[in-house]
Amino acid sequence: MPDTAPQPASDPQPASEPGAQLKAVHFGAGNIGRGFVGLILHNSGYEVVFADVNAELIDALAAADSYTVHEVGPEAKDWVVDNFRALNSRDQEADVVAEIATADLVTTAVGPRILSFVAPVIAAALIAREEALPPLRVMACENAIGATDILRAAVEASLAARYQRHALEQGVFANTAVDRIVPGQDPDAGLDVTVEDFFEWAIEKGPFGDAVPDIPEATFVDDLSPYIERKLFTVNTGHATIAYHGFAHGAGTLVEALALDEVSSEVEAVLAETKALLVAKHDFPAEQQQKYLEKNLSRFANPALSDTVERVGRAPLRKLSRHERFVGPAAELVERGLSADALVRAIGAALRFDVPDDPESVELQTLLASDASDEDLAVQLTELEKDHPLLPAIVQVVRDRRLPLP
Numbered sequence: 001m002p003d004t005a006p007q008p009a010s011d012p013q014p015a016s017e018p019g020a021q022l023k024a025v026h027f028g029a030g031n032i033g034r035g036f037v038g039l040i041l042h043n044s045g046y047e048v049v050f051a052d053v054n055a056e057l058i059d060a061l062a063a064a065d066s067y068t069v070h071e072v073g074p075e076a077k078d079w080v081v082d083n084f085r086a087l088n089s090r091d092q093e094a095d096v097v098a099e100i101a102t103a104d105l106v107t108t109a110v111g112p113r114i115l116s117f118v119a120p121v122i123a124a125a126l127i128a129r130e131e132a133l134p135p136l137r138v139m140a141c142e143n144a145i146g147a148t149d150i151l152r153a154a155v156e157a158s159l160a161a162r163y164q165r166h167a168l169e170q171g172v173f174a175n176t177a178v179d180r181i182v183p184g185q186d187p188d189a190g191l192d193v194t195v196e197d198f199f200e201w202a203i204e205k206g207p208f209g210d211a212v213p214d215i216p217e218a219t220f221v222d223d224l225s226p227y228i229e230r231k232l233f234t235v236n237t238g239h240a241t242i243a244y245h246g247f248a249h250g251a252g253t254l255v256e257a258l259a260l261d262e263v264s265s266e267v268e269a270v271l272a273e274t275k276a277l278l279v280a281k282h283d284f285p286a287e288q289q290q291k292y293l294e295k296n297l298s299r300f301a302n303p304a305l306s307d308t309v310e311r312v313g314r315a316p317l318r319k320l321s322r323h324e325r326f327v328g329p330a331a332e333l334v335e336r337g338l339s340a341d342a343l344v345r346a347i348g349a350a351l352r353f354d355v356p357d358d359p360e361s362v363e364l365q366t367l368l369a370s371d372a373s374d375e376d377l378a379v380q381l382t383e384l385e386k387d388h389p390l391l392p393a394i395v396q397v398v399r400d401r402r403l404p405l406p
Contacts, residue, residue, distance in 0.1 A: 022214075025100045025217050027118050028109035029057050029086060035193030036180045037107050037141050040201060042081045044215045046104070051089040051121075052095045061086035064191055071155030072304040073197035093121060105137035105213055108151065109178075112144040113318070119154035126155070126167035136171045137213050141178045143236055145228050145323055148175040162180045172211075177202040179227040181236055181299055183307040196305050198295075202227040208323055226282040229329075232287075233274040235341075237325040241270045242300060243313035244313060244349035255306040266349075267297070270340035274329050276338055316353045317360040322383035326350065327390070333389045344390075348397035374399045 010392045024041045026033055029052035038048050052058050056176065061067075066082040089096050094234040100106055108118055119388060122138065129136060138155075140147035152173040159167050180199035189338055204224040205212060212220055221227060239254070246257025257263045275289045326347050330340035351368065367377060378394040379386060 009310045014266070014351075023049065023051045023099070024105045024107060025051060025096065025103045026107045026109070027051050027089065028111075029054065029061055030109070031182045031185055031193050031195075032083070032109045032141075032180070033104055034067060034191065035069050035182050035195040036178065036199060037109050037201075038084065039081055040199075040215065041107070042083065043079070043217060048081075048084040049096075049099045049103070049395050050084060050086045051099075052086070052264065053088065053119055055088055055091070058086045058088045060191055067191035067193070070192065070194045071197040072194060073302065075197040077197065088261055089118075089121065096121055097125045097128060100136065101128040101130075102133070104134075105139065107138075108140045108142065108147075110142070112150065113143045115140060115142070115147065115151045116154045119151060120158040122151075122171075123155045123158040123163075123167060125172075127159070127163050129170045131170070133170075134211065135169070137208065138173045139176050140170050141176050141201070143178070143232065145225075145232065145328075146175055148173050156333060172207050174204050174207040175224050175228070175276055176204070177224060177231050179231045181235075181302075181305050181307075183305045184311050194304075196299060196302065198299065200227075200231070210221055214402070226278075226284070229282065230284065230292065232325055233278060233329045234271060234293060235299075237274055237294055237329065237346075238271050238300060239312055240325055240350070241267050241346045242317055244307040244346060246309040247313055247355075248349045248352050251309055253306045253308055254300055254312060255303050256285050257302050257309055265381045266342060266345060270346055271297070273333060273338070273340055273342050277329050277333050280336060280338070281332065313350070313353050313361075314355070314358045315360045316350050316358075316364050317381070320347060320350055320364075320381050326377045327382045327394075331384065331388065331390050334393075340390065340393070344393045344397060347394065347402060351397060351401040368398070368402055374402070 022045055024046040026038055026048055029050040033050065038050065041048050050061055063370040068082050069079040069081060071077045087096050106122060108115065110118060126136065138148065138151065140151045156164055156168060178201050181196045185194060202224060203218050203220050205220040205222055217301045242254050242257050242263060245263045246254065249260055249262055251257035251260060271293050275293055278284050278289055281284050320327060326343055330343040333340040353361050354365050374395050378391060382394055384391045384394065
């Protein structure tokens with residue numbers, strides 16, 4: 001737990017004074033960080049300070065004056081991103097703390113499981129932040145429900161008890177929903193990033209009160225949960241379904257997978273089920289959700305955005321967990337007496353995702369080869385209660401996976 005903030009090795013200027021340059025610190029300088037969040041913040045007039053533990057990437061950013069984001073699709077356009085800096089959050093932690101302490105906002109695109117490593121740095125910065133500055137806006141831009149809540153809890157856990165109240169008063173934490181396809185990049189692309197021309201960044205408005213951040217390309221909403229679940233249960237569920245069924249049928253890319261009738265029919269069936277849940281739960285008009293569904297099917301089939309099934313399918317244990325893209329909607333559907341058969345088949349396909357280069361895939365296959373009972377393993381993988389009505393179907397696909405293929 002941070003007791004006092006690390007002493008800064010530089011002297012960043014406060015960015016919140018009237019007329020000063022807006023400043024954002026963004027954790028995660030990868031393709032999504034540079035090609036989505038960093039781009040939008042740049043377009044909103046922020047100086048962006050990228051923080052990452054990838055030394056090679058940070059060194060390249062620190063040495064560059066700009067990079068280009070190539071949007072592909074019907075509204076194709078190139079954006080030049082400049083006015084940024086880069087810090088190694090492992091070797092230059094004191095500098096990152098100092099930058100956050102004087103920033104207007106902090107964003108992340110690091111993956112939900114890395115938020116706990118980011119939290120202590122934010123906690124130290126909140127301790128160091130001058131009370132005269134407006135509260136720091138903190139937004140986790142991850143493919144997870146309530147990611148900023150997870151980050152806030154980790155920040156609070158990182159603070160010594162005597163600092164918790166003061167530090168948390170220096171920050172405003174708002175959940176977000178992010179949606180942009182950023183495929184695997186050309187190895188020779190350098191810092192440039194290719195992304196689709198469609199994106200959505202929805203941010204809950206309530207935590208900010210009357211001080212909503214000025215991010216024109218973001219959408220601030222009163223209730224974020226419908227947007228988060230619509231994106232997660234359509235885009236992420238659909239994407240992963242293509243990957244796992246495509247892998248099972250020997251496809252190399254998502255476009256190749258969607259060209260197979262066996263895969264395209266499964267994806268359409270899965271999205272019909274998640275559509276039924278979203279319409280029932282959030283009162284989305286059925287016609288509107290169908291258009292959203294079809295829009296995403298066309299996005300998945302865009303050859304300019306095609307990704308490999310192995311990259312999209314990576315981290316299967318996380319994707320099979322209780323509140324993620326398969327078990328989450330499937331559980332709610334059966335609780336409502338609705339069908340989740342296609343989602344269960346997608347879970348079965350995910351269990352066959354065997355990629356030696358992916359640590360979670362290796363762990364999954366090790367678990368499937370263990371002596372655990374089918375029921376115990378189904379509970380371990382999905383975190384479902386033993387009396388949950390979805391569990392018998394999950395037990396069956398676990399059992400089928402452990403049997404030799406015919």
